[in-house]
Amino acid sequence: MPLSKQPMARTRAGATLVSRDFYLDPPDRVAQKLLGKLLVRGEMVGRIVEVEAYFGEADAASHAFPGKTARNAVLFGPPGHAYVYFIYGMYFCLNVSCEREGRAGGVLFRALEPIRGVEAMATNRGVAVTRITALTSGPGRLCQAFGVTRERDNGADLTSPKSDLQIRDDGFVASDVLVTPRIGISKDAERPARFLLADNSFVSKRGA
DNA sequence: AAGCGGATCGTCT
DNA sequence: GACGATCCGCTTG
Numbered sequence: 001m002p003l004s005k006q007p008m009a010r011t012r013a014g015a016t017l018v019s020r021d022f023y024l025d026p027p028d029r030v031a032q033k034l035l036g037k038l039l040v041r042g043e044m045v046g047r048i049v050e051v052e053a054y055f056g057e058a059d060a061a062s063h064a065f066p067g068k069t070a071r072n073a074v075l076f077g078p079p080g081h082a083y084v085y086f087i088y089g090m091y092f093c094l095n096v097s098c099e100r101e102g103r104a105g106g107v108l109f110r111a112l113e114p115i116r117g118v119e120a121m122a123t124n125r126g127v128a129v130t131r132i133t134a135l136t137s138g139p140g141r142l143c144q145a146f147g148v149t150r151e152r153d154n155g156a157d158l159t160s161p162k163s164d165l166q167i168r169d170d171g172f173v174a175s176d177v178l179v180t181p182r183i184g185i186s187k188d189a190e191r192p193a194r195f196l197l198a199d200n201s202f203v204s205k206r207g208a
Numbered sequence: 209a210a211g212c213g214g215a216t217c218g219t220c221t
Numbered sequence: 222g223a224c225g226a227t228c229c230g231c232t233t234g
Contacts, residue, residue, distance in 0.1 A: 052226070061226070071219060088227050089216025095226085108226060140227045150218095184226055212232080221223085 015040075015170035020159045023079035023098040027053035027105035030098045031195045036174035039112055040166045041146050044120050046112030046136050047172065050196040050203045052182045054095070056104035060187035064104030075104040080159040084143070084150045091140030094148050096158055096167070110183070110194070112136040113202040114145075121145035138204045 015038055023030055031053040039046045054062040056075065063072045063085065074083040075097050083095040083106055099105040114121055114135055121136060122129045125144050129135075136142040143149070148165070158167050176198035181190055183205065196203045 054226075063226075066220080069220080085226080086218060087225060089218080089225090091227050093226060110226085138227070144228095182226070186225090209234085210232100211234105212230105214229090214231105215227105217225105219224095 015168035017161060018159065018167040018169055020078070020080045023096060023159075024100060025098060027055055027098050027107055028193060028195075030096070030105070031107045031193070032177060034096075034107060034167070035177055035195055035197055036172040038115065038168040038170055039109065039142075039146065040168050041164060042117070042120070044117030044146055045115040046142065046146070047115055048109060049113050049200045050111035050194070052108040052110055053193040053195070054106045054108060055193075056099070056106070061182060061185040061189070061191075062104070062106065064106070068104070072104070074155050075106050077101055077155075080157060082153045082156040082158055082165060084148060084154040086150050087140070092143040092149055093139040094143050094153070108139060109142060110139050111196070111202055111204045112142050113200060133201055137202050
């Protein structure tokens with residue numbers, strides 16, 4: 001029986017690969033849409049439960065605020081690519097670029113709920129599998145759990161079937177989305193641009 | 209439960 | 222030469 005239409009790409013996670021046009025929207029819109037999606041690397045799968053939007057050159061808190069540099073160049077590139085930066089001399093943080101090429105929007109991944117590959121995540125983090133809520137709750141922690149580094153992942157295309165690191169959609173529908181100010185920034189600290197799933201115990205801070 | 213300081217270094221002034 | 226889109230462990234209450 002021939003297929004009349006191109007089937008959507010399915011994978012080991014049983015979920016469709018999120019395509020590039022998904023990321024063409026403004027960062028706050030992309031951030032909301034990302035809630036409930038899956039971050040996938042090999043056997044490891046985590047559901048996105050907390051993100052932050054950064055509004056490019058118009059946003060004093062964004063790494064893109066000073067304009068394009070070697071460090072933030074990925075943010076100015078095409079949507080759907082990983083922007084990974086090194087922070088506090090020890091940690092990495094993962095973003096996905098959004099908006100058209102030339103516009104530097106981005107979404108920071110702040111917390112995941114581990115779905116599969118918990119053992120691998122714990123190994124990468126160098127911790128025992130005791131407190132599972134601490135495995136991927138926080139931008140630095142989730143990068144460590146998924147082995148995300150600047151050298152390895154900065155600029156990676158998250159929409160490519162060939163990519164090691166992907167965002168997938170398993171049909172999960174996010175309900176009860178909370179919006180709060182962003183965490184850990186000093187400039188434009190009041191702006192509500194942090195999006196999280198209410199009543200999810202894997203967000204990086206409680207009670208927000 | 210909450211607050212503080214140390215670790216540690218790439219990036220831009 | 223200062224400063225982070227952080228995390229952890231130790232202190233105090």
